[in-house]
Amino acid sequence: MVQSGNAAVYFVDRHVKEGRANKVAFREAAGARRAIGYGELADQTGRMADALARAGVTPETRAAMLVLDQLEFPVIFWGALKAGVVPIPLNTLLAGPVYEVILKDSRAAVVFVSEELWPVVEDAIKASPYVRQVVVIGENAPEGTTSYVDFIAGAEAQDALDVCPDETAFWLYSSGSTGQPKGVRHVHGSLQATSDTYGAQVLGIREDDTIFSVAKLFFAYGMGNGMTFPMSVGATAILFNGRPTPDSALAVLDAEKPTIFCGVPTLYAATVAHLEKAAKPDAPLRCCISAGEALPEEVGKKWRALWNCDILDGVGSTEMLHIFLSNAPGDVVYGTSGVAVPGYDLRLVDETGADVGAGGIGELLVRGASAADGYWNQRGKSRATFEGEWTRTGDKYELTPEGRFVYCGRTDDMFKVSGIWVSPFEVEQALVSHPSVLEAAVVAARDEEGLEKPKAFVVLKQGVDADGLEQDLKTQIQTKIGKWKYPRWIHFVDDLPKTATGKIQRFKLREEA
Template sequence: MRSTLSRAAGITYGDVLETRARITPARVAVEYEGHDFTFAELNLMANQAAWKLLDLGTTQETPIGVLSENSLDYLALMYAAAKVGTPLAGLNWRLRAPELAASMTVTEPDLLFVSDQYRDLALDAVARLPEDRRPRVIELARATADDGRAALTPALAHAESANPGVEVDPEQVMLIIYTSGTTGIPKGAALSHRSLLARASIMSTEMRLEPEDNYVAWSPMFHMACSDYLLLTHALGGKVLLLAKFDTDLIVDFLTRERVGWLLIMPGILDRMTDALRADPRPRKPVKYVGTMADLSPLESISNITDALGASYFNTFGTTEVGTLPGASSFIPPGADPTVLSKDQSTFCQIRVVDQDGQDVPPKGEGEMLIRTATMFSGYWNNEQATRECTAGGWYHTGDTVRLHADGTYDYLGRLKYMIKSGGESIYPSEVEQVLLDHPKVLEASVIKVPDEKWSEVPAAYLAADGDVTAEELIEFCAPRLARYKLPKHFRFIGIEEFPRNVTGKVERLRLEERFARGPAQGWMAEGDTVGAQP
């Protein structure tokens, strides 16, 4: 039992929504499918869904899973889980059934809520699990009210609509967001109410956000960028445009009507968004910040989109485990042609940059970034070993390599452990290699990251094969087992003896990258532009 002092010291996101519904009931919380929903209406739906979760026997120890595009039902369910203290694990609908089954093995949800669009995928994935670990599947069937607006799905509707009044510890896990492991096995980063509220408070301060600074939630709700900033916007009393997918027309239209604090645009779609903005002559409301991951974005694209919006570029990188710290106050001015992308440290965290022996590096030294902050996650769900490893010594080990400058700024250099970042999605080579090696004609496989004009980086595969095999054949083989953005964009076939190896026998990926950079050679087989990350 928690002490009376600890109970008096904490609130949760369920409390936040309840308060918003009381003090600003008529203020619009969500615009969805062309209709507005107030905080009072959203809170009522969340309360109904909370009672439904209680009827279904959910507990604060066992997560529920959600496989759905962004929707009003998903949003109500997220707040409902917050109100009863049940962790919610958002599942990636871009995955194939085997990958999805692996994700559920990590969190072992008791219930799996599924939209119509992903019903077949969900059933396929669940069938791959052991019978005693299969969640109950509940379909989120679409519903429409008499006024033509979306309504809460019958699966979540309940006669009770008052706050169920369940006591929830602020350290209770609210969301589980998947992040890839170095072996390709997913990990579930557990984010508590405390962590998410700290992120909202700190980022509101760092970005000088106000209630009028609305948010466009087009990226999937299973991503940190969507969930963190959707919740932040509601805490401030702002409006969220909730989209099922990236849609330039709907986003541009929203910008003509509403102020936006941060317009999240991933590297691979910067130019597409710029073109849409320039093609629409209508005057627009102010946007404070645009973009993300400047280090992975073409500099010309950064200049173009900031010029088109008159907004600064958000020059930071973040991790699911700590949010967008520590470079939360780093911005590139509108229209600037940046030559360096150094970042400032937020005062709401401590950082260290250490060498491979754990010693602090001197100015201009390079090493791994370590962080301490109130936004810290609560560990990896059901993975104590990984949690201990990444928080050794009382610091979060980011796995990111940076260069530290004398003035305290730093440059992002890349992942300490090899990872491909394609259009905002993380790809670990070993996962792709394992699938390639299952092909009967593939003897050896090594996947590397290579530059791509649209997605910043894409995977390329070096292969040794026994007999004839084509890139098209390999894509067809991998497609049922890997998300589309994980499929190699390029293939090169070489002799097994040509793989560069170190003294321990491991393939040296950096040398393969150098070989790739030297240009096409005999044996190249390119898949073309039909695969890659999709927004």
């Protein structure tokens, strides 16, 4: 694995030298269906580097990106890397006060904003004492900002700054499934580390692939799927800036004909339910992947029956940049997260730090070259998470005798009933296997005696009546996985609180419990 120099040289400029200048790198799925080739991308990113320098944005300065999945995203991201500037892609679905916290925490000096998102972030930008320039992507740049077109006009393409692979390249803010997001610092070398491991050895992405990821570019899973993996081999990525729903995702699959589809369990489950009443589009899928949360066994099997294509369920994190534990082509066991991705090592440990063997439950630790350089301004959390070469994931797993890992829940989601560990995910899978259930989440709640018992929040499929279902679901759990594991309380809800990555925010449900 090449571990020298600026990541933009490998992912962008290399393709021109290797004859792919005219190959489409990115194509937008909606609206004007704009596209950009690898040659034009190399030129535009070089110009972006020059534009940043002309604006006085010096190396190591932070540049926040509140940018939709559109052609400007890769231009800004890789252009910043070429200039030695540190881009920080931000979740486009947050509230204004959260952006204010992030902008002040990161001390970003320049902010790139898609025009559609300006109303949400305007007050946060004005409240930051560090922001010196705002660049708006769109037809109308509000007063006090610069239009993207004007910002890059007249700039000349510059070569990438020569950097060490261990230099900070970009930040990502964690999804906040357990609270406020944290700034995660990643180095240049981490990007190729993920494409050389999961991208090449599990996904097996090829130059002739077209990849569509409903997971957006602003977080780790989507960045790998929709940008670095296709760019590692000169493939084409489809960018979709709309909200991912079964209807919108299926429309893109039908129109763009991707060979690789990257989703999250929530969308897979909703799409499977949708296709019970709708026609399936024709798409030449050869591979599908899932991450964000563990994929329910029932959903994976139904998807396979519909598409004749497996979902490779895997586990990754913002801290590790992409997936490090996964099922693989020809080696899929639904209901498990698979085995270690080549290039990564895994351990399960108990509360004392001792290794846990097959049949036991422990916290998952991972070791690999894509680990983050730590959290920004949170030394205590950095020391608790990054232990030398090992990174604590905060996930509880069981190791089977066959060497596969079975997800049990987040460390703070696990609880004991009658002295026995209960996996919320195991109960959720049993609930989702009922034909009336679309989604479920399980947390601990205390009964009248102060003892912890399972409490379930259940989303039913469209048109299903909840009358009489509660006892039916409780009986199903007792029959399938054990009498003590059934939810003592079942609340039927319209939806579950989630992060933008599709992770269920169980801490919010615990507050209700």
